[in-house]
């Protein structure tokens with residue numbers, strides 16, 4: 688059974704994953720109306736779906752362990768970006784915040800001697816490592832590309848493969 692403090696902390700993570708999903712959904716919608724960003728659009732939408740699954744996994748876990756998963760109210764995310772680079776910078780910032788939050792949860796699970804939750808969280812630890820790496824790779828590439836339109840074309844064409852190549 689989850690302690691009250693553990694259940695509350697996991698519910699905070701439900702909120703964070705939901706906000707991530709919402710933020711990437713907004714990035715997808717923005718990218719979809721930009722010229723030539725078909726691949727990037729697909730990438731953001733897919734990521735939004737993944738974050739929703741991260742949220743759902745937490746919801747099931749909280750409820751299965753005797754807590755009550757609370758579906759949270761969401762803030763409107765950033766809707767527009769001055770450039771693709773700015774969108775990806777925001778994505779990386781977001782992922783770093785999620786990683787920090789997962790680390791805090793791992794720490795709390797040990798303090799609470801909740802080894803089942805500690806074990807459950809390992810999946811998120813690994814997932815965050817991959818997501819951070821992918822976000823960093825995208826930022827590095829965009830940094831190199833700068834304003835080069837053919838570089839951007841290739842970035843858009845290859846982004847979905849970058850992800851599946853992991």
Ligand code: FEO
Nearest residue numbers: 707738741785818
């Ligand atoms: Fe589920 Fe990318 O945080």
